[in-house]
Amino acid sequence: MAKHATPMLDQLESGPWPSFVSDLKQLAEKRAKNAEGVEFQIPVDVVEDLLGILELSFKHGRTHWKHGGIVGVFGYGGGVIGRYCDQPEMFPGVAHFHTMRVNQPGGKFYKTEYLKQLCDLWDFRGSGMTNMHGSTGDIIFLGTTTPQLEEIFYELTHKYNQDLGGSGSNLRTPADCIGQARCEYACYDTQALCYTLTNEYQDELHRPAFPYKFKFKFDGCPNCCVASIARADISFIGTWKDDIKIDQEAVQAYIGGEIPPNAGDHDGRDWGAFSIQKEVIRLCPTECMWMEGNKLMIDIKECNRCMHCINVMPKALHIGDDRGLSMLVGAKAPILDGAQMGSLLVPFVKAEEPYDEIKEVIEGIWDWWMEEGKNRERLGELMKRQGFQRLLEATGIQPDARHVKEPRSNPYIFWKEEEVEGGWERDVNEFRKDHKR
Amino acid sequence: MAKHATPMLDQLESGPWPSFVSDLKQLAEKRAKNAEGVEFQIPVDVVEDLLGILELSFKHGRTHWKHGGIVGVFGYGGGVIGRYCDQPEMFPGVAHFHTMRVNQPGGKFYKTEYLKQLCDLWDFRGSGMTNMHGSTGDIIFLGTTTPQLEEIFYELTHKYNQDLGGSGSNLRTPADCIGQARCEYACYDTQALCYTLTNEYQDELHRPAFPYKFKFKFDGCPNCCVASIARADISFIGTWKDDIKIDQEAVQAYIGGEIPPNAGDHDGRDWGAFSIQKEVIRLCPTECMWMEGNKLMIDIKECNRCMHCINVMPKALHIGDDRGLSMLVGAKAPILDGAQMGSLLVPFVKAEEPYDEIKEVIEGIWDWWMEEGKNRERLGELMKRQGFQRLLEATGIQPDARHVKEPRSNPYIFWKEEEVEGGWERDVNEFRKDHKR
Amino acid sequence: MAFISSGYNPKEPMKDRITDIGPRKYDEFYPPVIAKNKGQWQYHEVLKPGVLVHVAKSGDKVFTVRCGGARLMSTSHIREICEIAEKHCDGYVRFTTRNNIEFMVDEESKVDPLVKDLESRKFGAGSFKFPVGGTGTSITNIVHTQGWAHCHTPATDASGPVKAVMDEMFDYFKKHSLPAKLRISLACCLNMCGAVHCSDIAILGYHRKPPMLDHEYLDKMCEIPLAIAACPTAAIKPSKVEVDGQKLNSVAVKNERCMFCGNCYTMCPAMPLADKEGDGIVIMAGGKVSNRISAPKFSKVVVAFLPNNAPRWPETTAVIKKIVETYNAGARKYERLGEWAERIGWERFFEKCELEFTHHLIDDFRDPAYFTWRQTSQFKF
């Protein structure tokens, strides 16, 4: 028998898509029963009250959560988001309802043994509700009380060898695509680089020293399956320099219809017979492909590695062997200055242990941003405010036409005095000898 | 024997392109000889001194002209640009060297009788040097003295029925492409509209009442031969609504190679045989053309009237009959805020005497700009500062997807209070009943 | 319930404290077939909606079964995932970047039993627990945020609209019938957690009323200078007010300059914006993040406002359904929604999707707005 009536939420139990309401209810019941006799460290009816307050929000069309204030674990500036509800009398179970961000493993691979350990801990010391996963990538423990924060942190670190993720003006929890673990398109080991940098920069991740948040995301190729280009202050996107490897027999098999295009993922509808001209060659954005008799040719110098042809014919075409990644910087959501996507800074760098070249760029960017960035100014906003040139200076990277989609169309060039013959100091009276007033 | 040595300028007498130096010299000599015994009203050696001062600028790499100050004819705020040289002792002939802008006839058509009258007047009362024509479109009389200004104006108006053009914060001299006078692509009578509006707005043209300059230009079709879209506060660009007229026989003649494409204007090089697929159908930006057997088909609903196909096959394709023009607004050079091209405000309006609908739009724009525009703020800058929405309100035009290339990508919508149910006034204590502090 | 210590001693917080150890290492959790063939994958096939096979140079294969999940997930649900993974996958499982669950097996024969098992599991009230799908040209899970379930600034809920929309889109989740991938994302306020600004279709919570001013408490609850500094449009000024007799330091807001971003509220809880009529949803469309064929694109605002009609947000689901169906009918193979809209022209997009073009959709935010206006005589009637 539910603690609160939730007629509106109940409606969301119908329909085929997994119902979060049904899931909440099953946990609520389970806690009420408590078959395993868990010594719940936070109110047993926390989930009932969560359902109740959510129902109230559905009714009011407004949230009932308050800004969290500063809660956290000793010595860390992030990893916890404080939350209190604005109706503690009605819903004492969620009076405190803080979030903990637990740094997910690379590629979000899990062993059930470990997952169950997290469940045990969270049933015991928290609400038992999670997000698998948060948008940044963390495992989100949703809802516990202030006294439990240190306890949970202690158990995580001591028992499970697991640290918290980021929040606040820190490096945020880096995230990667599945990459080489299960993807033939991966141009570098996203998990290895993500893990290395996450550990290298633990201090930046846990102790706020930045003007604002900072995010890394790692995509193994330009398909961008972790959407790094849209949501990381630095996106690491795999790419390569040499030829796309072509298996001409397989090309013929695609042309002959023996292999379905795009790995068969258009099979829900009859698109007619595959045409390499229509579906590949003519869609190539650089028009660098053509057939020479039965041979598919690619002028790799003109290719911009958009992945299309490889995506369409994964059995026939393969990424090159001279692999590395591009670094794009400044992506962010619209607050305050409008959204940005990452802008290309490093066209190509090898991604090999110990990744020193990559770290140099990162640290050059941070030094500049920490020096010049205003409070709550994202890297992208600083780039806009001071100009891409400053970023190049900060990282010691030479200007390159690849840095721009197109050159400036306004001629307003800010020349520096040292660039101009004779400098800027002039004697107006000298000038007046040739030019009367 | 030249008054000043001009070794650098002399160099520019060589080479095939018409040499302005040779031309200046021929006039200098002519004035010196003065065979017709003209009673020059300004120094006879004005052109010699112009050559001299120009040579000095070539040597110094700097101009020797000073800002003109305010000179003009009584009751007009424009039409004259004052100029003085900064070496009057060295070059007394050009001590005063004011410009007069003479409003050119539509399409820049002339009868020699009239041109010669202008020459007589200008030899007599000015330097005899002109620009045919100025960038805005005027006939430019280049160089006379202050006392001659009224005299020239008097003779222009009394003898030649000719008025001055614009300068200053006025309506500038409108200009048009040759249009229907000699072009099969013209969708309206550019000369008629240009002439009508020029006369309708004489007061705005001669008497500064605007925040800054304002320009009209009239292009008969989207080819934009008077470049209106790049340099007019209002560009009037001809267009049409109904089918492109197709002469299928002529289409076949093009395909058969009997008629050279693009009116034969690619004949300086062997481009190989004409291919309607490659040169027309595949270059159509909207992909709205195809062959049905021997018939060329155009889905006019999808056509954006870019002119390409008509340009390539002028004997086979002709503009439609339901004709009018589009009005684009705000084009300007980069100062101060960056260059702008005209933005589409009126997708389609008929261009028929007495052009009342068009005048309404113009006057709506002016009222808004004169009300809100800052000193030296062009229309385009005001549009940027206050937003396109204000322009729509000022002209009473309904928002339309045709006004944008794409909808906004930032969600920062400035809602007005009256648009929001319940308005903005709320009682925070009411709110606090449901939401404790 | 008695407090049970983990061993942590508040008096000596630093006593054998462990910090800065980071996440667990990825390779602890790789299934053997992954560990063995990492970096050696040769190609893949999508066998049917929700089922992938990747083939390695070694000849090894890994079969992946993807199923949807509400990422607002209970430990009970996670335990059930573990049970399935142990039954079929030697205790390995992963989650995708869009909050789907992927079970991997190393033999084709293991696929069908796994799929059958997953499809058979339903919640009491009837919804699927583990619907298989979301691969290829389907509509996969909706990336989303907290909404009314946990955050303090939302203008709409997250899990509610997601459930409502996915119920409508369920057939598309189960089929490879679209011209290309179509990504739907939701963010419950302008902060856009989840970066919905580059999605084929974005559902965005938006406030439309300027903050209320809780003058009596403002100075106590907030750092006034921070609140003022937070405002991107400089709509907030310091001001002195009198509330029953007493003079108080507070702020004043120039309402017509407010763009409802909620930054002030983030800095100052005494400036709440939330309102039943005022809050609702903005629909954006045409974004993408992949670099395939065309460069990544921002989503564009196509509907300025839809009400928060809980529990099912019918207006929102209807608009999305219409856009998806129109795209599905009109786009070419491999063509993303934004590529389609640009090819036919946005004027056609609005016509075909039967959406009204209102003044709200014209960009008027700062200088770049100019570049979204139409600087050409090219348009379609």
Add this chain to the structure above:
Amino acid sequence: MAFISSGYNPKEPMKDRITDIGPRKYDEFYPPVIAKNKGQWQYHEVLKPGVLVHVAKSGDKVFTVRCGGARLMSTSHIREICEIAEKHCDGYVRFTTRNNIEFMVDEESKVDPLVKDLESRKFGAGSFKFPVGGTGTSITNIVHTQGWAHCHTPATDASGPVKAVMDEMFDYFKKHSLPAKLRISLACCLNMCGAVHCSDIAILGYHRKPPMLDHEYLDKMCEIPLAIAACPTAAIKPSKVEVDGQKLNSVAVKNERCMFCGNCYTMCPAMPLADKEGDGIVIMAGGKVSNRISAPKFSKVVVAFLPNNAPRWPETTAVIKKIVETYNAGARKYERLGEWAERIGWERFFEKCELEFTHHLIDDFRDPAYFTWRQTSQFKF
């Protein structure tokens, strides 16, 4: 020379004054064949470079012979134009929007004598007076401005560089050999009279030194507030200075904020910028104004600075020649310079044209700069 009155009486300026009469009416000046067939033209052909025929529904034809001209033109030259027009064209002539001269005849037989006559006329020193050409896919006349011949703010000359460049481009003026029209324009300062900002190739005069301050005279010669207001970057502040003993009102300029636009000098002659080494030419490329195939485009800065090397500006002519030849070799039929550059990518444009990409070419002017950076992983090595 005695002053000769026009009849105007300074004492009574308003006495039978005539104003607001506007220009002469266009149709007074139409050749008969134009007047008769206006609006009835059916099609046209380009018979050879510089020679067009337009055919009317009536069957009438008008043959147009276009020839180049230095638009800085003397009455002597205009009188010669009149003589030719009377000899061949019944006294009618017109000028084009790019300052070429067009002679029109109504019979084919009249074309050759006209062309022969035009081509035969040369200045004493040898340059053509009326070179026939400039139609179709040629390089036509250069739209330009005043330069050192008349203006007070130029950073380069106009007629000089135009002559130098057109001498180099002369073969292109006489041939229809380019893939499409190619327009070159020149403006001698940032004011860009002539709107060079949308040209295939633009030659732009640019200052690189902040204004000198003529403190002693500044307050006398200028309205200080106007000078300050004129500066788009707010680099100018009022200041008091002491010049040999006497305190003066003047201004101070924050040099590093100056973008050398010359607005201050336009408002205040005591702030001259002109400088032999400082001034020179910026080359822009890839603009267009027609709406054919692609929408109009702005020109982009491709060379940040070239010196004013009078009288022939060899560096400028060399760069332009290289760009034109590279475009000519690489572009497709009908493809404008900017369309070609975008198709191959700007990184290729610089490589092929052997131009160095310097930091100056990266946009850093206000918010829209962001949109010119590269937000994709797509690029060419």
